[in-house]
Structure formats: C-alpha cells, structure tokens
Amino acid sequence: MSRCLLPVSFLACCIAAPVAAQVPDGWAVISYVGTGMANIPNGGLTLLHPRTKSSAQVTGLPIDLTGGANDGIRRGAGSVYVDAEGDLWVGEVGPPGTSIELFRLRLSGNAATVVSKTTVGSVAPSSLAADWLGITGISVLRDGDVLFSVAGLQNSAPLNGARLARLSRTNGTVTPIPTAGVQGDIVASVASRDGKFAYLHAVTNYGGRNPIVEVPLAGGTARTIFGAWVVHSMFVDAQGFLLITNSTYVLEIDPNTNAFRGLGGVFNATTRGVVAEFGTGNPLVFASDTTSSSGGYWFTDRRTLQHTMINYAGGDTVTDMAIRQAVQPYGTSTSGNRDYAVSRAFTATGLPLTGNGAFSFAVDSTVPQTAGFLTLCAAQASTRLLGVDVHVDLSRVVALVPVLSNTPLTLPIPGSVPAPTAVFLQAFFDDIGAPQRIGASEGLRIGVVR
Numbered sequence: 001m002s003r004c005l006l007p008v009s010f011l012a013c014c015i016a017a018p019v020a021a022q023v024p025d026g027w028a029v030i031s032y033v034g035t036g037m038a039n040i041p042n043g044g045l046t047l048l049h050p051r052t053k054s055s056a057q058v059t060g061l062p063i064d065l066t067g068g069a070n071d072g073i074r075r076g077a078g079s080v081y082v083d084a085e086g087d088l089w090v091g092e093v094g095p096p097g098t099s100i101e102l103f104r105l106r107l108s109g110n111a112a113t114v115v116s117k118t119t120v121g122s123v124a125p126s127s128l129a130a131d132w133l134g135i136t137g138i139s140v141l142r143d144g145d146v147l148f149s150v151a152g153l154q155n156s157a158p159l160n161g162a163r164l165a166r167l168s169r170t171n172g173t174v175t176p177i178p179t180a181g182v183q184g185d186i187v188a189s190v191a192s193r194d195g196k197f198a199y200l201h202a203v204t205n206y207g208g209r210n211p212i213v214e215v216p217l218a219g220g221t222a223r224t225i226f227g228a229w230v231v232h233s234m235f236v237d238a239q240g241f242l243l244i245t246n247s248t249y250v251l252e253i254d255p256n257t258n259a260f261r262g263l264g265g266v267f268n269a270t271t272r273g274v275v276a277e278f279g280t281g282n283p284l285v286f287a288s289d290t291t292s293s294s295g296g297y298w299f300t301d302r303r304t305l306q307h308t309m310i311n312y313a314g315g316d317t318v319t320d321m322a323i324r325q326a327v328q329p330y331g332t333s334t335s336g337n338r339d340y341a342v343s344r345a346f347t348a349t350g351l352p353l354t355g356n357g358a359f360s361f362a363v364d365s366t367v368p369q370t371a372g373f374l375t376l377c378a379a380q381a382s383t384r385l386l387g388v389d390v391h392v393d394l395s396r397v398v399a400l401v402p403v404l405s406n407t408p409l410t411l412p413i414p415g416s417v418p419a420p421t422a423v424f425l426q427a428f429f430d431d432i433g434a435p436q437r438i439g440a441s442e443g444l445r446i447g448v449v450r
Contacts (some may be wrong), residue, residue, distance in 0.1 A: 023087075023324040024049070024420060026049070026326045026449035026450075027324050028321060028324075030080070030321050032044065033075065034068070035317060036070070044066045045112075046058065058110050060113065064101060075093060076092075079091040079135050080322045084330040087115065089140065091134060096125045098122065098134065099119055099121075102148060118167055120135065121159050122153065133151065136149045141217075142330075143195070146167040147164070148165060149188075150163055150164075159176050161176075163185075164189065165177055166217075181213075181221065183204055184203045185203050186203075187202075187203050187232075188233060189201070196218065199212060201231040212242070213225065229247050233271075233272060233320050233321055239344045243275075245273065249271060250264055250267070250283065251263070263283060264297065267285070273320055273321025277323070277327075278329075279327045280351060281346035286321050297310065327445075329445075330445060331382065332442055333389070333440060334434055334440040336434025337433035337434070338370060339366045340405070340427065340429060342364070344364075347361075349410075353449045354415050360410045360411065361411070362406060362407060363427040364406050368405055369404050369406065371403075371404055372403050372404075372427050373401060374409070375427070375428065377396050378398060379393035380392060380443055381394070403427055422445055422447040425444045427440065427441040
C-alpha cells in the first residue's frame with residue numbers, strides 16, 4: 001500500500017507550545033471504593049503508566065470519592081472516564097441515603113480540582129453490593145454529552161426512576177433515556193463507538209449468568225448480545241468490539257455477530273477494569289482481589305495476546321478503569337455522497353511515542369483514494385462553517401497537506417518533543433453531495449506519549 005510522509009517540521013511547528021497538563025497521554029486511571037475501615041481514606045483514583053510501570057495517586061479529591069477514615073462507610077469512586085480534553089468524569093457510589101454525584105475533575109500533575117458536579121439522586125435501601133449503589137458506568141458521546149448509568153437509586157428527580165441518562169455539556173440538563181425491556185440492575189455500561197447505542201449489563205441473578213443488552217439511544221427495541229457473570233467494567237475499542245471483565249477473564253465480543261473470544265487466558269485474580277489503546281488495539285487490564293496476583297496487565301501485542309504484569313498495588317475495591325487516548329478522534333464528520341472517518345484499523349506502527357519515526361494514521365472514505373487535503377493545527381475548535389462541522393482552529397493552521405483517503409500517512413515523532421504536546425488534524429474533501437461541496441472527517445487529536 002502506498003504511504004505519504006508528513007515532514008517532521010509540520011509536527012514541530014504544531015507542538016511548539018505544550019498543551020495544558022491533564023491526564024497524560026497513554027496513561028490509564030483506576031477508580032476504587034474506600035472501605036471506611038482504614039486509618040486513612042482508601043478510595044479514589046490512581047494514574048497508571050503501563051510502559052514505565054509507575055503510578056501516582058490522585059490527590060485533592062472530595063470525600064465523596066475517597067471515603068472517610070474509620071467511619072465504617074463503604075463509598076468512593078464507582079466509575080471513571082477520561083474525555084478528549086483529558087478531564088476526568090467520576091461517578092460516586094455509596095450506601096443507602098448517600099446523595100450521588102457525577103464529578104468532572106481537572107488535573108494539574110496528580111492534584112485534582114472539581115470543575116463541576118451534578119447530583120443525580122440518592123441511594124435507596126437495597127441488597128446490592130456497595131460498589132454498585134450509585135453511578136455504574138460513564139461514556140462521553142460524540143456530541144460531547146455524558147452518558148451514564150445508575151443502580152440502586154430512589155425514584156426521584158432528575159432521573160425519576162430511569163437507569164440510563166445523558167448529561168448535556170451545554171446546559172447541564174439531565175435527560176433520562178428509556179430502557180424498556182431491560183430487567184434488573186444495570187451494574188456496568190458503555191456507549192458504542194458511533195454513539196448510537198448503549199451496552200448495558202443488567203443483573204437479576206447475582207449467582208449466575210445475566211444478559212448484556214444493546215439499547216438504541218434514539219429509542220427502539222433492546223436486544224441481547226451476550227450472557228455473562230457479573231461484569232465490573234466494559235469498554236468499546238476503536239473497531240467497535242466490546243471488551244468486558246468477566247470473573248477471571250477478559251472477553252472480546254463482536255456486537256454485530258455476537259461472536260466472542262478470551263483475551264490473555266485466565267488471570268489469577270478477579271478482572272475489574274479493561275481499556276484498549278486506539279491504533280494498536282492493545283488492552284490494559286486490572287485484576288484485583290486480596291491475592292498477590294492483584295495488579296495491572298499490559299498487552300504488548302493484542303494479535304498474539306502477549307501481556308505482562310506491571311505490578312501495581314491492588315485490592316478488592318477496584319471498580320473501573322479508563323484511559324487517556326494518545327490518538328483520539330473527536331466531534332462528528334460531514335458527509336455528502338461519501339462518508340469520512342479516521343481509520344479504526346489496528347496498525348503495527350505503534351503509538352505517537354517520542355522517537356517513533358514510523359507512527360502513522362489514515363482517514364478513510366466509503367470511496368477509497370478520494371483526494372482531499374489534511375489541515376494541521378495547533379489547537380482544536382468546534383465551529384460550523386458553510387454547513388461543515390470544523391473541529392480544528394483555523395486561526396492556528398500550520399499546514400495544508402494533500403491526502404488520499406484510505407492511505408496511511410506517516411507522521412514521524414521526534415525524540416526531542418516535550419510532553420505534554422499535541423497536534424489537531426481534520427481532512428476535507430470535494431464532495432458534490434456535501435454542504436458547499438465540502439465533506440469532512442471528524443477531528444483527530446494526536447498527543448505525544450513518553
């Protein structure tokens with residue numbers, strides 16, 4: 001296949017000014033619940049670097065997410081998501097009577113500041129395990145709204161008994177989403193890659209198998225795609241495969257065919273978190289209980305299922321996992337006679353690591369080899385121009401590069417690039433069926449990984 005090389009100078013110009021510090025590119029985050037039994041609060045969040053095997057506990061969290069010391073109350077962070085800006089969205093869990101809140105946090109180093117919090121209800125009396133009383137899953141949709149699921153809450157505003165909802169990033173409104181036909185407690189959830197569906201693990205039998213269902217967010221009939229034991233964490237990778245933790249396994253499920261396979265064999269602890277890198281497809285798994293096998297497992301090659309333990313301190317209270325994607329599509333595309341999107345194919349050229357001269361990506365079209373141009377910018381934006389959704393800051397354009405759809409573009413990453421730094425890209429095409437004959441891909445953020 002032909003390949004286009006983007007000169008290093010383009011990248012050097014784009015990243016002349018480092019971006020604001022958030023969750024570092026390529027790092028993962030685990031959430032966990034405090035037991036209320038230790039001398040210090042022991043719930044919260046921890047940042048994990050799979051390549052250096054280092055970690056850092058997030059500081060400055062409110063007591064809602066850490067739990068108290070010696071108060072006997074089991075509460076803390078029940079779910080976590082990292083958005084395209086690097087902010088953390090964290091869902092609270094707690095015992096009956098707890099007011100449950102959805103937090104947006106911003107990091108400086110490993111210190112957190114609360115940007116916003118939204119109260120979604122209070123925990124009702126329930127027989128559920130404490131980890132699941134509150135917010136049980138979070139995703140950010142392509143339009144920026146936050147999708148979240150809950151379990152064990154009282155029937156009151158703003159959810160009024162709903163178990164799935166979306167939070168508007170524009171005005172803060174919480175809108176319930178119907179889940180007709182879905183029985184039981186929703187203990188895990190995630191949005192599909194295109195943002196049109198939610199995958200929910202609904203539990204009625206805590207001693208047996210329970211369905212994973214696909215729910216159309218625009219309304220419609222839910223359908224069962226798989227049956228599993230109680231799932232702690234769910235993730236949708238770049239190609240749309242659903243990854244789930246299931247007892248001591250991690251499973252990959254194709255929602256279109258319901259076919260599945262195990263990833264990495266049997267772990268020697270309960271799997272509680274799973275994510276995957278965009279581009280390589282390589283997963284990071286957290287397996288956690290009271291055994292010495294607790295810790296992170298990083299897949300260095302998803303194709304051969306090679307993975308290595310990275311020995312993070314664990315415990316039986318880990319609830320979820322998230323990742324700051326170094327290669328992150330964002331926004332929506334503008335279609336005409338063709339559709340356009342950043343390629344979801346797994347590549348062998350790796351992540352945008354410093355010194356990776358082979359890093360590449362592609363913009364796909366439903367008609368391959370469509371000619372267009374790629375805009376490289378020093379900042380992202382969200383504007384509508386001539387009917388086209390523009391996701392790069394056109395006042396900070398660094399270069400315009402000819403591009404052919406479905407053709408890899410090589411963007412060498414110099415070894416001297418400081419971190420954190422990022423470049424923002426969007427491809428535009430001549431399309432007679434699009435507004436003003438301009439079709440466009442979604443935006444693409446590429447952050448340099450150390």
